[in-house]
Amino acid sequence: MMETSPDDGHLQAILLVGGKGTRLRPLTLGTPKPLLPTAGVPFLAHQLARAKSFGVRRIVFATSYRASMFTEAFGDGSAFGLDLVYMTEQTPLGTGGAIRNAAQALTCGPDDPVLVLNGDILSGHDIHAQVALHMSRRAAVTLHLTEVEDPSRFGCVPTDADGRVTAFLEKTPQPVTNRINAGCYVFQRSVIDTIPEGRVVSVERETFPGLIDAGALVLGYVDATYWLDVGTPTAYIQGSRDLVLGRLESPALPGPCGxxxxxxxxxxxxxxxxxxxxxxxxxxxxxxxxxxxxxxxxxxxxxxxxxxxxxxxxxxxxxxxxxxxxxxxxxxxxxxxxxxxxxxxxxxxxxxxxxxxxxxxxxxxx
The missing domain is CATH 2.160.10.10 (Hexapeptide repeat proteins)
Structure with a gap:
């Protein structure tokens, strides 16, 4: 694990935390999903600690549901060694719209990489390697792809021999690949600015397919290490359990594994x-x-x-x-x-x- 990002050691990130977590009710009736206690700390504490270990220093929270609770939980980020800022959507804008809205608080240049994280994913993948691939190939966007046993439950993301993403396919009983979108992206900063402002946009259904159709370089960074979407009660319990048992390392764990x-x-x-x-x-x-x-x-x-x-x-x-x-x-x-x-x-x-x-x-x- 590297302590600096591939550029100047000050990688910036957007963290998508606007969802209501309806699949986790009643746990989320009063608490946003990313703030649920997980292995002894709010779920996001694990993501923040991992992001920092890979050189991220400034993180923009893209908030919507119970937005004030994120500020109450993490403040300005100084306790975590991070610079945290918050951008709230008055009405939900979808994944792409949320990224576009949050980008107003970024301070990096148009050619710099921006990490985008989903607030309900536990992942052990190497963020440094994903960013390094993105920069070495000068990609528009580089997506973390993970391999699953049953890809029919997810949208598939096929790539060619050079790692270029060729399509985004909806759920199908006969998937063409076992690789799926794992929810962590590296954007070139200027590409975020091409996302329409102030309206609902889905990166999966609109932004990424649009870039592919336009001939932009959208890369897949394939990694088969630990990955879990904690959007259901069963997965939430599993994520907490895996962190405590040490199946996924987390600098935020408030005690020894066991x-x-x-x-x-x-x-x-x-x-x-x-x-x-x-x-x-x-x-x-x-x-x-x-x-x-x-x-x-x-x-x-x-x-x-x-x-x-x-x-x-x-x-x-x-x-x-x-x-x-x-x-x-x-x-x-x-x-x-x-x-x-x-x-x-x-x-x-x-x-x-x-x-x-x-x-x-x-x-x-x-």
């Missing part, structure tokens, strides 16, 4: 079992006989005696009574799961909901 990460103020009974990359948030309590595997326990929640929590998220202040079983579940803030309940994969308990002391199985939203 089977669990216990934050300041948490109380875990010596007779409880917490493993699988679980996080126990500040002030959370795990009582005797409880089993917690691969889960995220947020601040102030309680897992009662003999309860079992597997691959789940338990929201702030929520209470899981003794003997309850959760597997693949999201429990909202201050919700209560009474004794004897078993919540199965896919269940989501909305904030404040109380399940009484009955033996009942749920497999859908509650």
């Amino acid at each position: 089977e669990c990460l216990t934050l300041t103020g948490a109380v875990v009974s010596p007779e409880a079992k917490v493993s699988g990359g679980s996080v126990v948030g500040g002030g959370a309590i795990v009582e005797a006989g409880a089993t917690v595997i691969g889960s995220v326990l947020l601040d102030g929640c309680v897992v009662g005696p003999g309860a079992t929590v597997i691959d789940s998220v338990v929201g702030p202040g929520a209470r899981i009574a003794g003997g309850a079983v959760l597997s693949g579940v999201v429990v909202g803030d201050e919700a209560v799961v009474g004794p004897g309940n078993e919540l199965l994969a896919g269940a989501r308990l909305w904030p404040g909901v109380v399940l009484p002391e009955v033996a009942v199985r749920f497999s859908s939203d509650v």
Whole structure:
């Protein structure tokens, strides 16, 4: 990992964080997806730390949903050794429109590279190498492409023998390649200025295909290291778990890698079992006989005696009574799961909901 970018050591970036995170509700009802606690810190803390390690010094946040919460969380960036500024869209402008709007706060020249990051991606790829490829080939845009086992779930991005992107293909049952758009781009600064201003623009459907059709050089930087879109509860839990277990290194991890990460103020009974990359948030309590595997326990929640929590998220202040079983579940803030309940994969308990002391199985939203 390099400590400087390929130019002058002051690479600038745009961070796209305007989405509402609807697939992660109820966790995102009050908190933007990029600010959800992930392996003990806000998700974006991991991205900011990695970006800094690759020479990024100035980052423009492209915000929309609950924009003020990003400023409250990260301020001017001085605590992270970064210069952070915020550009807010009054109405959502799409990925391209957001990039164009945020670019007003860039201070680099027209021929400089600009890194664009998506606020819901965990990636172990080499940003320095992506930027170096972009600059050596003098590309208009260089896209990080990753390889997945089932590309039919994504849009495919084929390239020719020289690495030039030849098309952007919608989801298809017979994909021509297993390489997909991984959501990290390097733009030439002047190319961003060609994106129409003040209207909704999609880089995937409009900007990139338009550049290709015009004969501009759009490159693919192919990398098969760790990559995860954390847009669903299952993926969010997996991302936190992988960071705690050390499957993806992060300078922002607030403790050593291992089977669990216990934050300041948490109380875990010596007779409880917490493993699988679980996080126990500040002030959370795990009582005797409880089993917690691969889960995220947020601040102030309680897992009662003999309860079992597997691959789940338990929201702030929520209470899981003794003997309850959760597997693949999201429990909202201050919700209560009474004794004897078993919540199965896919269940989501909305904030404040109380399940009484009955033996009942749920497999859908509650």
